[in-house]
Amino acid sequence: MNKRNLMSALLISCLTWGAHAQGTAYPNKPIRLVVGFAPGGAADYVARAISDAMGKSLGQTVIVENRAGAGSSIAAENVAKAAPDGYSVLLASPSSISVNPALNPKLTYTPKDLVPITKVTASPLVIAVNPNIGINSVQDLISRAKQAPGKINYATSGNGSAPHLGAALFIQLTGVDMVHIPFRGGAPAIQSVIAGDTQVTFGTPPSVLPMIQAARLKGLAVSTKNSTPLVPGLPGMQEAKLPEYAIEFWYGLFVPVGTPPAVIKKIFDATQTAMAQPSVKAALAREGTDVSVSASPDQFATFLDEDAKFWVNLVKSAGVKLD
Template sequence: MIRSFPQQFIPQETPVKLVRLTALLACAAACAAIAGTAAAQSYPQRPVRLIVPYAPGGSADIAARLVADAWARSMGGTIVVENRAGAGGNIGVDAVAKAPADGYTVGLQTVSLAINPGLFPRMPYDTLKDLAPIGMVASSQHVLVVNNNIPAKTLPELIAAAKAQPGKLTYGSAGNGSTFHMSAELFKSVANVQIVHVPYRGGGPALVDTIAGQVDMSFPVVSAAQQHVQGGKLKALAVTGSKRSAQLPNVPTAAEAGLPGYSFETWFMVFAPTGTPKPVIDKLNTALNAALATPATRDRMLREGFEPTPGTPAAARQRLEKEMPLWADLIKQRGITAE
């Protein structure tokens, strides 16, 4: 059966004003695209600020400085690393979010970019609305280490000990909401164990007290623990990633050690303010991927415990969108707070 529409729903002759408006909008869009392309061709004309939202010397700062020079050379410009620490990285990221969207202010943040929206009740920026991912930089594994006073020599033995005496064992972290903290809380959730959290002002003090026996274990990045494990001051029971670490090749992954549901890596992402022209984002991404592919940069990063992870802006955004609700759920389930 063929139905006919009433006469008032049949399109009439398009008004002249509407035709003119459509033409103007199309022209404006074309002009914007041309301007964006022209801007990318001449970009950069002055130094680009790369804001790291942590103090110098941490993993994010090291990752930024390892890639900055090669990235700048690949792009044909200069990149200046600027540290703006505070509020778990939120101060520095907010500075990027509120900067002019011209490609001259970008940021580098860890997996905390996905964690913080679920951790802080009031965020100064909207992660998905205010930030435009440029691409991934690298990932870094953590390692579960225990001091030599702990009898456990394997991960199953440690889990058994934790289940036998819930709440007796302790772990040190770099502070509430840190990657040390979140990797441990994820471990506790997957292994279904109760281990007491002892927050420190940084990963260094937590690791020192783990060696001294003030806390039983910690989840530092591999590069920080490597010398202490190889020197016999700590026992490494498992690395947290999906494959073994080149720095600690004899240490099994958590899955290999008997905990297949557990995997954690700290990743590093660079981003710009939303509204930065797409051709500029694309140029930044292309130059970043080229920098990560250079043998010198790759070798330096691997020596420091970073696995280069080039990719597209779209893939970086997809990772954020996927992980943000997962971390929010874990934070809610475990009752984790930023304080």
Template structure:
């Protein structure tokens, strides 16, 4: 009667094999239990000095302290934020490469006919970081100080009015196109690679106006280098209550909000996503972070991965309608 399969040597062989398999699988089964055990790269798809970069550096510093690992900022600007986002979408889904997504990443699917990634399929939501209105700022010498005067000037100025943006497809671009459509004007678009160089040219008069985040624009308004015309939210901003909204000025119903959020490559382990989300909640609820963002017109905004996912989906749908109505298209 055959019994070799039960022999001590064969049994020892199978036991050794099983033990080896267990050892090999253990790191996979508990891949996120010791996360993070090395530095984390945070990709900012815009140049240094702009609003997204500012938010990223504040969050990275605080998150690094809580995680006990350094966070390395990598600025990868280009293609309206798409280059950096696509690079992260193609990175290993292990939680060590993250990206700061913005309103632009929800807009871009409606503007670019070909994208190398999908924000809803190739990136995993972790949490929103900030939300806030844009502010229309102008070079101090511009002969318009409110929305009504800006519209009148855009209709009569020879050559029209030039508006700067932080890049094609950004909220700073499409919010101005929404303004064009609702006001019945055609301001000329000048795209830049980020808010910092765009604001520099508005301050010098190379461009007339810009729809920018309060986080990056308001310090120059307070310093007298730019003048504020209106904010783009439905209500006035608590950090700048003297600046009227576009809606109350001359365009009822106008609203455009900018946001930032943290995302990882799709397929990142759930426990890694949850760890980052839990630590972000503490970071964004800390008084010093809230105070720093509030002072610049952004509200610290934490939410669950599920809620952030729903928010991103709704933003994609919202801006698709705006892009269609404005006729804006990029390639």
């Protein structure tokens, strides 16, 4: 082959490869769904409940990857710094999007490094105690904590987590003195209450409800103003005689900034399809979690702007610190 023919062949090869690369449809390999907490907690349960349905809708495997630590900041940083190609998706709560940036100015990512796709779930917290300590209601908890300031320890899934913020709001409104014991996820936090190493948790339903049903924890109330069919048998805070208290948390999906709009739309559409599946709704409902999807990525972004105000104000007014 002469030089001219060789150059022509190389040019045709390059053009053919480029056309193939541009035409390759997303996704063409497995997708990471990164979770900021240890296996066994609410975030992990939600991720595993939706990953199969998302994968079927996208035509690729969605692999749940747990990167616990630093109140879910490790996972958020991992995705924020990943290639913006749609193959790294973050399942996040207010912790990594609003709370941690407010608590820690030294974070190596900001919420602006992540693009919101859609909210997927909403849940109350569940106030639960070790069943052997003789606390049977929210008012019992308040009374006991006031009788013994600093003697009751509450376990959470980490600094800045929804359970931490739920307890902080409770302490702020009631004036009690309880000690925060953070863990790397909901499951180890709940186990500490069961073991009696800590006494109370403002836990997420997937972490707490199985233990309440097995009589290994005593449920006191849900964190919303009124009771909910998601958590049958427990009063809301109004019935528990603390009507000024109300808090719930959500999970949503995010990708690195710079992810192509077409890829974002594919993930959004696939998530909408997945969350509409009766099997997904039923699996989440069994664990006290409601499906709650956004109308669009823009609508989710607008929601986040308002939602952040609540969490940041709570961090400041309750004096929440990293340590």
